[in-house]
Amino acid sequence: MSGVLNLKNRMPGARREIDLAALDFSNCPVRDMMQQIGGKWSTLLLEVLAAEPRRFGELRRMLPDISQRMLTQTLRDLQRDGYIAREVFPTKPPSVEYSMTELGRSLYQPLSQLLNWAEANHDSVRAARSRFDSVDN
Amino acid sequence: MSGVLNLKNRMPGARREIDLAALDFSNCPVRDMMQQIGGKWSTLLLEVLAAEPRRFGELRRMLPDISQRMLTQTLRDLQRDGYIAREVFPTKPPSVEYSMTELGRSLYQPLSQLLNWAEANHDSVRAARSRFDSVDN
DNA sequence: CTGAATCCATTAGGATACTG
DNA sequence: CAGTATCCTAATGGATTCAG
Numbered sequence: 001m002s003g004v005l006n007l008k009n010r011m012p013g014a015r016r017e018i019d020l021a022a023l024d025f026s027n028c029p030v031r032d033m034m035q036q037i038g039g040k041w042s043t044l045l046l047e048v049l050a051a052e053p054r055r056f057g058e059l060r061r062m063l064p065d066i067s068q069r070m071l072t073q074t075l076r077d078l079q080r081d082g083y084i085a086r087e088v089f090p091t092k093p094p095s096v097e098y099s100m101t102e103l104g105r106s107l108y109q110p111l112s113q114l115l116n117w118a119e120a121n122h123d124s125v126r127a128a129r130s131r132f133d134s135v136d137n
Numbered sequence: 138m139s140g141v142l143n144l145k146n147r148m149p150g151a152r153r154e155i156d157l158a159a160l161d162f163s164n165c166p167v168r169d170m171m172q173q174i175g176g177k178w179s180t181l182l183l184e185v186l187a188a189e190p191r192r193f194g195e196l197r198r199m200l201p202d203i204s205q206r207m208l209t210q211t212l213r214d215l216q217r218d219g220y221i222a223r224e225v226f227p228t229k230p231p232s233v234e235y236s237m238t239e240l241g242r243s244l245y246q247p248l249s250q251l252l253n254w255a256e257a258n259h260d261s262v263r264a265a266r267s268r269f270d271s272v273d274n
Numbered sequence: 275c276t277g278a279a280t281c282c283a284t285t286a287g288g289a290t291a292c293t294g
Numbered sequence: 295c296a297g298t299a300t301c302c303t304a305a306t307g308g309a310t311t312c313a314g
Binding site for chain 2: 033038039040043044079080082106107109111114116117118124126127131132133
């Protein structure tokens with residue numbers, strides 16, 4: 001499993017002789033997922049929902065600085081990719097509950113490891129950043 | 138390690154009683170890392186450099202559709218965060234080699250697990266997406 | 275060969291007002 | 295309560311040109 005081999009899988013058009021017209025990266029799994037996961041709110045919502053199902057208003061209160069526009073949109077995108085499920089309860093007024101799917105829990109296993117790494121190594125990253133900014137000015 | 142507890146760590150200002158003026162998310166480790174990792178080219182470059190060190194021109198050829206501007210910028214940002222090292226060889230014309238640091242290799246362990254997940258489950262995500270788009274119209 | 279600088283198009287995301 | 299719709303700003307990223 002060399003890097004180049006993986007790269008070829010993930011960028012189908014990456015060869016020595018490149019047919020620019022034939023390049024199509026819409027099928028790259030890594031980009032396809034990172035595009036969604038890399039959003040400003042996705043990981044935080046997955047973390048919250050990994051613990052337990054939550055209603056729309058609960059999520060809104062737990063993420064104090066999210067706009068309802070981005071909450072709606074991020075939840076819908078996560079649902080679209082199959083990571084979370086949306087269930088409507090016909091109460092008056094209606095309530096909606098969001099919860100992790102099996103696919104979402106499967107994703108959350110490697111994802112949470114990465115998030116744990118971020119917490120554990122945040123100081124090292126910040127230190128590297130300061131070092132870089134001081135020498136390079 | 139409940140979700141709420143983690144959330145509080147990662148969003149220092151997330152409480153019931155919110156002092157909006159005191160909110161400061163610049164210190165959230167998850168956002169701080171995902172902001173960089175979530176970029177369009179970061180993960181691909183880390184994958185390539187995890188295999189072996191590469192020169193600027195090599196990277197340019199291996200990622201056929203990256204612009205010079207984004208290659209330079211992404212490499213610089215990865216170096217700034219301490220994930221990769223940059224070494225200049227005083228040849229004529231000069232050559233520059235990029236390689237993983239220990240911190241970068243440390244990051245790459247959980248990261249590669251996530252990327253492997255993306256490859257293994259790409260079909261499931263695409264299927265979920267089609268399902269969503271067909272019912273919701 | 276390895277960039278820096280400039281200009282421009284696209285997108286992500288926030289503020290506000292309105293609805294079933 | 296759980297959203298839509300509209301408008302607007304900031305950030306990403308590509309194309310092109312210039313430089314050590």
